[in-house]
Amino acid sequence: MPKDRIVRPRRWVHIASVLLEWESMNKDDSADTPGNRISREQVALVARLARLDLSDEELDQYTDQLCAVLDHAAQVSSIDTSSVSAASNPLSATNVVREDRPAACIDRDEVLSMAPEAQDGMFKVPRIMEDEP
């Protein structure tokens, strides 16, 4: 491999570009106000963030349906919540710790036998690096 070739993860580039696109799309929007109509372009971008390839038909359908559901859900913004803090676990907020003791775990080969592709005791994936020209 020639010295001057840079190898970089394709995934990071992808994420950075999606985030930039998202930012520019929301720049002039009052993004903090729920209830605004979500655009087809935003739906397409959300799909990329969620790693979903959607057809044109699905994009149209989801744009309408997301708007309907979000319109309803936006009701939550009309309730005064200044006196409370957000609840994620309604009952027990205590942290859970345990002693760090070695114990038996699930057999590696059994786990790997369910993987789409494995090699040398590892999960195998398609290429994640690309050669910079």
Added chain:
Amino acid sequence: MRASAGDVSAQVRQGRVSATSITERYLEAIESFDRELHAFLTVMADHAVEQATRIDRLVEMGKDPGPLAGVPVAIKDNLCTRGVPTTCASHILENWRPPYSATVVEKLERAGAVIVGKTNMDEFAMGSSTENSAFWATRNPYDADRVPGGSSGGSAAAVASGLSVVALGSDTGGSIRQPAALCGVVGMKPTYGMVSRYGLVAFASSLDQVGPFGTTVEDVALVFSVIAGHDPRDSTSLKVRRDVDTGLLTLADGVAVSGQEGVVDASYGSMPGEDAYIWPASHGLMDGAIEGLRVGVLKEITSDAAPDVRRRVEEAAAALVSLGATVEEVSIPELHYALGAYYLIAPAEASSNLARYDGIRYGLRVDAEDTTSMMSRTRSSGFGSEVKRRIMLGTYALSAGYYDAYYGQAQRVRAVLVDAFAAVYRDHDVLLGATTPATAFGVGEKTGDPLAMYLSDVCTIPSNLAGHPAISVPFGVDDDGLPVGVQVLAPALGEPVMFRVAAAIESAAPSLPPPPVCFADGMGVQSGMGYGHE
């Protein structure tokens, strides 16, 4: 009549009927009846016969095989069963066999239960009709043109039609109670943290809870007593102590419950480092009088229900009055915001939980030349439309600039609801209401309109947001002959009083005819208790 868990296990433990013969009868019944019903995704015939043989051997040796000895149980297909397909009714997990079993599955088997199969559901538990299954739709045993409810529709239909005596489901926004109501069986969501979720495939982690189905309140309480308890493998599971004198449940102050504290019968179900039974099976559930209990009929989950359903809730309330309880209408106006908060929180958490299905470690992979494309192709072809819709909704609600306005605000609304419930429970022991706004709807009726489908959970969602227990009890039929469910809500750790009130309602309920699709001869013995005389 359909067999009850208490009777089956009593007969098996006394050696009057073998677990093997019961298991074979149920497997045959599934074979013939499930062709119409489609309640099961996988029938575990070999596994069931093996477990039944083990139970019979224990009985022969004079050992007690457990409180659920020989009881046929159906398990929702989002609970892991080692070596047995666990699909969540999704193509993305179609060929997956988990390398471990859920804690609740292990506990049931240690208590002698015989798991007969895995039941159909809405894909990843997202839905209210079991029509979102990637494989097939389950039919309501009372009317083949209607849905069984969902997402645990397969478990509800299996119990209603007698294809299993009890079943497990999961309840994130009503997925146990709603199908229980629509199929005319009892279904219960425990307090958040009461039952281990180790091995439950995660949907919305701040809401999900595993719970039982049965034909009677007593059977549901029995299964609950087997599956409840702290599990060190689930960091959200509670350490709960049960006061032997008062029967009340309290949190164990963050100190590990061990030895005899809170343990009434530790011979089954317990694992090292956990308390076993918080509700002893032998405890006289039905003895509890409800005289003097204060019951509130919760307006927000009752007044907008269909007239037939509302009338049944009023009858149940009147029955409680005649048994000595005081009943009055109560209102929690903040519940108006519950559905909106739920449909922000649940999809947001789902979008995060379902990020793991990326074609790398398990499940479906659709090949592509690079990893990012492989992930997108895998997820697009593996997930169904409702799952994609919720991932989209959740990803949007969590995205930069919207997080606080949607997810943050929804979690604050949740805190407001918890406070509002607490205020009402200062003057009331339990709340009563409808389980569903209406009885079973038609197949295909709501599939084109997600919001209409979501609205069918409006009566059950509040308990999930608050983390409280709630139970649906059948109470007669509507004018079309379809089952109606009434719901009893209790504060956190209020299971004991909730079961007592539920049992009282059950005792006063108009009799519910068994569904036309029903296996009613599970025991196959003339025991003097009426088996096989339907």
